Amino acid sequence: MVTLIGHSSNPASLTSFIRKTHLSLDGVSMARGDQLLILKNLKAYYPSKKGLVRAVDDVSLEIREGECVGLLGESGSGKTSLALAIMGLFEKIARFSAGASKDPDLRRAFDKGLPGTTDLPGVQGSVIFKGRDIMGLSQEELAAIRGRELSLIPQGLGHALNPQHSIGHQTAEPIEVHDENIRLIELKRKVLEYLGLVRLADANLRFVLDPASFSGGESQRILIAMALVSGPYMVIADEPTSALDVTVQRQIMEVLRMVQDEFDLSLLLISHDAGVVAEMADRVAIMYAGKIVEFANAADIFHEPQHPYTMGLMTSFPTIAMMQMRAGKRPRLRGIPGDPPDLTDLPKGCAFHPRCRYAIDICREEVPEYREVKPDHFIRCHRWGDIEEE
Numbered sequence: 001m002v003t004l005i006g007h008s009s010n011p012a013s014l015t016s017f018i019r020k021t022h023l024s025l026d027g028v029s030m031a032r033g034d035q036l037l038i039l040k041n042l043k044a045y046y047p048s049k050k051g052l053v054r055a056v057d058d059v060s061l062e063i064r065e066g067e068c069v070g071l072l073g074e075s076g077s078g079k080t081s082l083a084l085a086i087m088g089l090f091e092k093i094a095r096f097s098a099g100a101s102k103d104p105d106l107r108r109a110f111d112k113g114l115p116g117t118t119d120l121p122g123v124q125g126s127v128i129f130k131g132r133d134i135m136g137l138s139q140e141e142l143a144a145i146r147g148r149e150l151s152l153i154p155q156g157l158g159h160a161l162n163p164q165h166s167i168g169h170q171t172a173e174p175i176e177v178h179d180e181n182i183r184l185i186e187l188k189r190k191v192l193e194y195l196g197l198v199r200l201a202d203a204n205l206r207f208v209l210d211p212a213s214f215s216g217g218e219s220q221r222i223l224i225a226m227a228l229v230s231g232p233y234m235v236i237a238d239e240p241t242s243a244l245d246v247t248v249q250r251q252i253m254e255v256l257r258m259v260q261d262e263f264d265l266s267l268l269l270i271s272h273d274a275g276v277v278a279e280m281a282d283r284v285a286i287m288y289a290g291k292i293v294e295f296a297n298a299a300d301i302f303h304e305p306q307h308p309y310t311m312g313l314m315t316s317f318p319t320i321a322m323m324q325m326r327a328g329k330r331p332r333l334r335g336i337p338g339d340p341p342d343l344t345d346l347p348k349g350c351a352f353h354p355r356c357r358y359a360i361d362i363c364r365e366e367v368p369e370y371r372e373v374k375p376d377h378f379i380r381c382h383r384w385g386d387i388e389e390e
Ligand SMILES: Nc1ncnc2c1ncn2[C@@H]1O[C@H](COP(=O)(O)OP(=O)(O)O)[C@@H](O)[C@H]1O
Pocket: 046, 047, 048, 053, 055, 073, 074, 075, 076, 077, 078, 079, 080, 081, 082, 093, 094, 097, 343
């Protein structure tokens, strides 16, 4: 038996205490550094008029208890689709947009495939969360995990909050879904506690207002509170600062950093902005055309990138150039020539080859394997170890 002598009765602190002492409320003991989420060969394809959109294409990744992994890639590289696939929401959304289409081929695509392709749309591969493959679970079983153990702060403030309900009502929802017998007074106390935790000004007066009464930064705080209120092990934050101005971005990053530390959360921080990822991530995965091309600790990614795409990406952000300068390097801001490929019509071999200054024959023919080249450093490139940044 564990006695919590002198510990605060505040549930946020209790959750944090449980996480930090590696206890567990549900019988599965997790320790900091244990693998919490493992993705194995994950694929997520949408049907479209042009063919299959290979938005997530053979992604393997793991996130440990208590760490922040940054997922960085250009717009359209598949980051949101990966988040949806992990949450078990991808297929629902893909089916919904295909079903809304006037094209009969698209509406039938999940059952019959698309003309000209043998692969089916949908999700394949494994999503192992706390040691259990959650890919095969029913929608009810998944719903029991979603929000309670694994939460998403969705991209796009505009659509994320329901304009019809007060923010207090919406913050209460994730708790009510998993505990329908909770007393109203306890529910209200919890809602106000979490809205206070994310430092929403005057939460105790304003929780009855609808979303239109809140600024972008405040709405993002509310979404963070909603993701945390049921005490998850892991949160996926999809572009949590992208719709906000610079000062508010900084405040939101501070809130995220504070809650990650307070709850000892695992965080998958998704962004197209390397500066945002550099502020918080312990490790960083670089996504290009649906694939992870490099995954390593943050210092290696930002100071010693090994994949040609990562090398180019790091020359696209002034904040990273300044970081490198402070570390005694001579950064160059030159970006990457060309555009990312159409995910319905990927180039043969390495999808980056048309933009890669190091491409050789094999790059145009064979897809490079994703391999661990050093402990905890993964790369997808035929020429790893054979090129030096110019
Ligand atoms: N509902 C959908 N139906 C078909 N294609 C989609 C849908 N949603 C996104 N896509 C396509 O999937 C690809 C990856 O998109 P997304 O995951 O949103 O990338 P990111 O988050 O990195 O910007 C893009 O080519 C995008 O156009």
